[in-house]
Amino acid sequence: MSNFAQDQSVKLNHVQSVIFDWAGTIVDFGSFAPTTIFIAAFKAQYDFDISLAEARVPMGLGKWDHIKAVSELPAVAARWQAQFGTVISKTDIDAIYQTFMPLQIAKVGEHADPIPHALDVVNGLKQQGVKIGSCSGYPRVVMDKLIPVAAEKGYVPDCVVATDDLPAGGRPAPYMVLKNVIDMAVTDVGACIKVDDSVPGIEEGHNAGMWTVGLLLSGNEAGLTLAEYLAADEATLHQAREKARDRFTPFNAHYLIDTIADLPQVVADIDARLAAGERP
Incomplete structure (x- = not known):
């Protein structure tokens, strides 16, 4: 052997x-580092509110995929439709992700x-x-x-x-x-x-x-x-x-x-x- x-x-x-x-x-x-920043990113980019519980649902995915998964939650999708009159698009997800990233980089060390x-x-x-x-x-x-x-x-x-x-x-x-x-x-x-x-x-x-x-x-x-x-x-x-x-x-x-x-x-x-x- x-x-x-x-x-x-x-x-x-x-x-x-x-x-x-x-x-x-x-x-x-x-x-809490990723979840609180997801909430902040949706709010900062589009003045759109998601809850902490909603931010937690897809946890473990990559962050762009996480944002997409949150946006596809039935309650979130319904509120988005009511607020903007359309479904969330890839461009919207990209914009939220671009807002998310500097916030996450700044806060993760905390x-x-x-x-x-x-x-x-x-x-x-x-x-x-x-x-x-x-x-x-x-x-x-x-x-x-x-x-x-x-x-x-x-x-x-x-x-x-x-x-x-x-x-x-x-x-x-x-x-x-x-x-x-x-x-x-x-x-x-x-x-x-x-x-x-x-x-x-x-x-x-x-x-x-x-x-x-x-x-x-x-x-x-x-x-x-x-x-x-x-x-x-x-x-x-x-x-x-x-x-x-x-x-x-x-x-x-x-x-x-x-x-x-x-x-x-x-x-x-x-x-x-x-x-x-x-x-x-």
Whole structure:
């Protein structure tokens, strides 16, 4: 057996890489940086109002696609028709996106605080030899602002892929996570875990043949601020958890956990499943 084959056979029994989303997963508890800017962009460009709940619906998509998806929500489309007497056009979406981008670039660094326990979990994985990948619905110009601020706060992944880095497009297609696999020289997608707070991110992981972990309370689906989360009683957390679970359940994530703080137990369980010969 070659040295590569021997090395590969050993690694197949263990998690090789965890690939994280950014907002709502590692940084920006509640995923507020993108959602609040979507609201501001619609308002600034066309004096058109969308709600925070509407802005959250397509979270995880690339940002141009996200704006398009919001505009196609029945309630949003009806209000647009009533206000402007026509359906929203590609030109309108382009204009909102062009307004969105400088706002997002200016504000993203303000939402770079790590989610509680994220750095401990990431550093623990690194100590085990697990490679830390990442990808985002943010385009590269936004990531170039976020990456150094996150690094100053202690988060430095081994790989970062933005939604516009690849011509084939972003989520739910698997290209961003597969780019992580290539760049980090991971030998088996079945030994990778995709962690995300959005449904398109879970679909992305499935489409790449990876284990998938959905986050119920730290991200987009619960929509809690960190202060709300820390102050919440168990009844409030249960309600938020079940709301998020209802959104994730049809998409069959392998695991659903509250926040990244719960990930080490999941990694240990997947290690045991891999050792027993299981695949995602």
